[in-house]
Amino acid sequence: MLRPGRNIAIKVPLHRWDETLAFYRDKVGLEVIRTFDKSVSFRFGEMTLWLDRVDHQSQVDVWLELFTDDPTGALTKLGSPKRDELEPLDGVTGHWTSDPAGTVLLIRKEG
Template identity: 70%
Template structure:
């Protein structure tokens, strides 16, 4: 977290229990603390008024097994290279 704040110079946009969101242009870069992570992953979050229609347009598989989306109107998918995408309402 300190690297992006102190070295890169990004502004903290929001802090949660295990996550920090940094202002990254018009986007937010979220860094999550994961206790037992064996590799680094980049997951992207896309916003849509209609997540189901967006998934159809993107043509990706639905990836519900990744993580529960409690209280979030959205769904998980991935791009052809395997990068995880969360498509949800803002």
């Protein structure tokens, strides 16, 4: 069984970073939780919205998180490709994959 996670990531190209960050922080008025070198997290209701700067990307991607007790079984059930090369999964039990439209999904155990 899959259920929504707590994180949404928007992968933002370098040429759109400053205006996108200002949009969510200043115009939308979201509360900044943490700031890193290439990433800023915002409180987004009960979720966390991450803006991640991607220096060598030309378009925006949205990445979603899903929880399950069996990430490998869920990947098989979905029939989705394993895409673990996308980002390191340090300390996370799960897999990167994507839906048919190309939206990146992190299917992981909670905790």
